[in-house]
Amino acid sequence: MSRKILVLTAVEAEKDAVVRGLRGNSNVEVTVAGVGPAAAAASTALALAGKDADYGLVVSAGIAGGFANVAPIGSIVVASESVAADLGAETPEGFAGVDKLGFGTNRVGADAALASRLTNSLRSSGIPTHCGPVLTLSTVTGTAETAELLAARVPGAAAEAMEGYGVAEAASRFGIPFMEIRAISNAVGPRDRAAWRIGEALAALESASTHLEEVLSL
Numbered sequence: 001m002s003r004k005i006l007v008l009t010a011v012e013a014e015k016d017a018v019v020r021g022l023r024g025n026s027n028v029e030v031t032v033a034g035v036g037p038a039a040a041a042a043s044t045a046l047a048l049a050g051k052d053a054d055y056g057l058v059v060s061a062g063i064a065g066g067f068a069n070v071a072p073i074g075s076i077v078v079a080s081e082s083v084a085a086d087l088g089a090e091t092p093e094g095f096a097g098v099d100k101l102g103f104g105t106n107r108v109g110a111d112a113a114l115a116s117r118l119t120n121s122l123r124s125s126g127i128p129t130h131c132g133p134v135l136t137l138s139t140v141t142g143t144a145e146t147a148e149l150l151a152a153r154v155p156g157a158a159a160e161a162m163e164g165y166g167v168a169e170a171a172s173r174f175g176i177p178f179m180e181i182r183a184i185s186n187a188v189g190p191r192d193r194a195a196w197r198i199g200e201a202l203a204a205l206e207s208a209s210t211h212l213e214e215v216l217s218l
């Protein structure tokens, strides 16, 4: 039997959407990790360190904000990499990430072959899908100014969420490939919680999850 896939979501509703999409597939385990990069990293590390853990792939999955003109509401973003976009320092010249500060890296790459296979599979079944950088932030963006700053900081930024980099960091320490899959519920920009289309995004996440087992089988 092939090694198992571990999927981590932030909240129960996201887990339920992924589980519905998996249609009973038992080679995938879905866990609620909590909101934010610290909870996500801790939960991932705990799961990977479990006594009988034998995972060949770790996936951060859930809803996200989409950057304008890249990822519209209801579409899917498959991460090419997960970027800790606010991990660093403010300087008189602007933001300096931990990479610039000499403390490692702000980015963890997704498994490129699997990301490409999943993107193609989703597109070929008519699900609008973009593959690009997904930002991880501890604070949801609430202004157009911050959205512009982030888009300039990470060229090609497709989506922002709050867990991917934490999951990726834990997976990389265990030497296990990583992916992030996001269904877009809202636009990154001025805060308007009433405009979040969570139902639409969860339906898209469920549809995308029907592709997981076949495409990611190890």
Ligand SMILES: O=C(O)c1cccc(C(=O)CC[C@H]2O[C@@H](n3cnc4c(=O)[nH]cnc43)[C@H](O)[C@@H]2O)c1
Binding pocket: 010, 011, 013, 014, 034, 035, 036, 062, 063, 064, 065, 066, 137, 139, 140, 141, 160, 161, 162, 163, 185, 186, 187, 188, 198
């Ligand atoms: O209220 C609900 O029914 C509900 C159902 C599923 C998920 C939620 C969440 O609020 C999940 C929080 C989760 O969503 C990510 N997210 C979504 N949009 C953004 C954004 O614009 N910027 C950053 N993160 C976003 C994030 O990963 C949160 O953990 C509610």
